[in-house]
Amino acid sequence: MARFIVLILFSLNLYSQIKLDGKVDAAEWQNSEKYTLDYEIEPSYNGPAEHKTEAFVKHDDSYLYVAFKAYGNKDYIRAQVRSRDSVRWSNDITIVGIDTYGDGRYYIGFGVNPLGSIHDFKRIGNGEPDSSYNVEFEGEGRLTDFGYEVEMKIPFSSLIFPEVEKQEWKLMFFRKLYNRAQESRYLSHPVIAGAGCSICQSNITYNLFNIEKKQKRRLIPSFTANSLSNRDSEGNLKSESINSEVSLGGDFEIFGSNFEFTLNPDFSQIEADETKIDINQTTALQFEERRIFFNEGKDYLSSRLDAVYTRAINDPEYAIKFFNRGEKHSYFFLDAKDRNTPLIVPGEQRSYSALLGESNSNIFSYNYNLGKGQNLGFLATNRTYEEGGFGRLYSAKGKFLLSDKYSTYFEIAQSSTEEPISDLITTTNESDKYNYLLDGESFDGTAAQFNLNRNTEKWETKYRFETKSPEFRTDLGFTTENNWLAHELSQSYQYRSNNFIRKANMGGSLSLLTNYDNNILDQEAELFFNADFSNQINLDLGIERSNKATFEGFAFHNIDSFRTGVRYNPSGKFFIRFNYDYGDAIARNISTPELGKRTNYTIGGFYQVNDRIRVRYNYRYNKLENTLTNENYFAGYLTTIRGLYQFDKNSFIRVVQEYNDFNDNGYTQLLFQWQPNSATIFYFGGTFNQEDIEGTWEIESSQIYMKFQYLFNFD
Incomplete structure (x- = not known):
């Protein structure tokens, strides 16, 4: 009789319908x-x-349902209508973390803010969450008298899980709130620093049968169209x-394995990358991967040696x-077969780049799971070029909890x-054993x-040793410098309280960087202090x-540098930050390097006019001057203003205006975006590049573009 009652209750749980209305x-x-x-894990330590x-959690034969009731804090709730993944900043949010294997290697987070805007991410071990990871799920929310x-x-089709009769999924529940305007974070279990990934430590197991x-x-x-003017x-x-x-x-599962393909993909960047100041930079700049095709499986390619950089696959x-x-x-x-192939050639403290013709790229990765976020892995990459030649890499890695x-x-x-x-690289620089020209040389390197x-x-105490030999390259990765060995030792102390200083972190580090000829490239000491105060x-x-x-x-010798940064976030409507860096710096992009005086500062922030309108502003100024003549090696600024109107959580219109004082140019971008799910996207917009000629703005080029991509789901 008891078993019969349990079966009835289980059936009610399995088949009861949830009306998704928040x-x-x-x-x-x-x-x-x-x-x-x-x-409370922040700012206190498991207080x-x-x-x-x-x-609350329940399921039927196709879906997992999760709900939260968040009490208190009503007068301090921060919530605006935001597009996907924008709610992780300056908003209250509740998140469920799901690890379908229970060992930390496949931790997916799903979050919803009080107005129903959604956020999803993947986290590998204790690393930063990857918010570019998007899968299918729905969320709704509403404000109430209690919160x-x-x-x-x-x-279930949005999750990867083992094909076994009894599923044992680890769950964790997270809430970020602004308790009396002070940011706090709650969790469903205590977290012990150093004991592995947070979800590995969860004591919650949710069982599903058959x-x-x-x-x-x-x-x-997808269909894309654009018109260029020059x-x-x-x-x-x-x-x-x-x-x-x-x-x-396409995305298909075949006997428990996933197969994805893309033919003639449009891998152009609709949204412009944030402009970076590179006037004193001697190596290539790295940008975030945003393309949907590289969404799933990025954790297989993780490498602290930057062995894989998927944006190296450019136009396949x-x-x-x-x-x-x-x-x-x-x-x-x-x-992948690439039509236009970017190549970075690393050197000692410099890199060189070229855009070659066709190439073929292959990546293979294998991981052996040891539980609690521990693993052993192997990675191999290969790229062959139409112009002849190849770049290959083999690596092994492992992560272990000793206690x-x-x-x-x-x-x-x-x-x-x-x-x-x-002949696309023409430098006369060379290393001890080879030059940096693309002339068919062959060599092997290690890292x-x-x-x-x-x-x-x-x-917290950390020791790191890292090295890349003079011959080491990663044609499918992001190695911009080689011929170095680095040692770094750091120690930090964390203070927590419910007083005026809610959380503070202070410490220092020592580092030594040499080349393979035992010449010192940098010998540095650092002291730092960071504090969160109760007034935000x-x-x-x-x-x-x-x-x-x-x-x-x-x-x-004796190169000193100082930095000061202040952030103020008193409400969900207003945020401002100010960073000021000054001291000594080497002028690198002149024929004979010299030591100058550096002044950098940044002013940025946003103002939320209402639930749907937001304005952001950012100003970055960099200057390096000669200590004897007070003449500038360079001086200039970048200023960017962004205005956004959020129609609903699926669509917005945005205007961006940027001016680059270093180059006397800028651009205006207008973009409309509609994204009702993880892969259906409609863009329509234009970018107008302008040049400042004797105080007169003239459009030098423009692009009008449209993209419509639609997900047909036959699950």
Whole structure:
């Protein structure tokens, strides 16, 4: 009889319908599993949560349903209508973390703010969450008399899990709130620093029996069109004919493995990358990966040696990837044919770049899971060029927990290079054994990293050793400098309280950087202090001294640098920050390097006019002057203003105006975006590039573009 009653209750839980409206109705959720968030992990260390938060979980044969009831804090709730993944900043939010394997290697987070705007991410171990990760799920929320409540509906097809009769998923529940305007973070379990990833430490297991794992069957066609305008030799602005293309992508599960492909993809950046100041930079700049195709499987490619940088696959005719997550063994394979291939050639304290023709790229990764976020892995990459030559890399890595306090990480890599033949790099610089020209030279290189960490409630100690030999390259990665060995030792102390200083972190580090000829490239000491105050002010201070720094054979001594940063975020409507850096710096982009005086500062912030209108502003100023003549090696600024109107959580219109004083140019961008799910996107907009000619703004070029991508889901 008892078993019969349990079966009836289980059936009610399995098949009861949830109306996704943000209202946590008692009748809908009466048979759910209930959890509470009892621990404040920020700013206190596993202290008692002041306000009650309840989480509810149930499922049917296709979906996992999650709800939160967040009590208290009503007058301080921060919530605006935001587009996907924008709510993680300056908003209250509740998040469920799901680890379908229970060992930390596949931790997906799903979050909803009080107005129903959503956020999803993937976290690998204790690393930063990857917010570019998007999968299918729905969320709704609403404000209430007691605070707010939210509901989520997560398809099983959006998750990867083992094909077993009994599923044992680890869950964790998280809430960020502004308790009396002070940011706090609650969790459903205590977290011990140094004891592995946070979800690995969760004591919540949610069991599911005999759920049907639907095989993914998705097609993602897209259509793009753009029209370019440029000035001809006579100075007239001429428009080119409209260029349009059709692309097709797909995502399928085959016998428990995932297969994705894309044909003729539009990998252009609709949203411009944030402009970076590179006037004194001697190496290539790295930008964030935003392209949907590289969304799933990025964790397979993680490397602290930057062995893989997916934006090195630039303009492919096609790309395919195949991956599988097993209980112990996981593997990943990618193949792509690129029409225009970027190549970075690293040197000592400089890099050189070229855009070559066609190439073929392959990546293979294997990981052996050891539990609690521990693993052993192997990675191999290969790129062959139409101009001849290749770049290959083989690496092994591992992460281990030695105790509740100690952890270690290692990675070793070997590269094998046969250069293509091209005249696109013309430098006369060269290393001891080879030059940086693309002239068919062949060589092998090595790289390695070793980390040892000790973490407790208040203390953190880190030691890092890393090296890249003069011959080491990563044609599919992001290595901009080689011929160096680095040692770094750091110690920090963390203070927490409920007083005026809520949280403070202070410490220092020592580092030594040499080349393979044992010449010191940098010998540096640093002291730092960071504090969060109860009035929502954050203060950051730092002092650095390089006893000796060498650049291209020129040695400089006693190089001092100071930094000050202040952030103020009193409400969800207003945020401002000010950073000021000054001291000594080497002028690198002149024929003979010299030591000058540096002054950098940044002013930025936003103002939320109402729930839908937001204005952001950013001003960055950089100057380096000669200490004897007071003449500037360079001086200039970048200023950017962004205005956004959010129609609803799926669509917005944005205007961006940027001016670059270094180049006397700028651009205006107007963009409309509609994104109702993870892969259906409609863009329409234009970018107008302007040049400041004797105080008169003239449009030098423009682009009008449109993209429509649609997800056909046959799961």
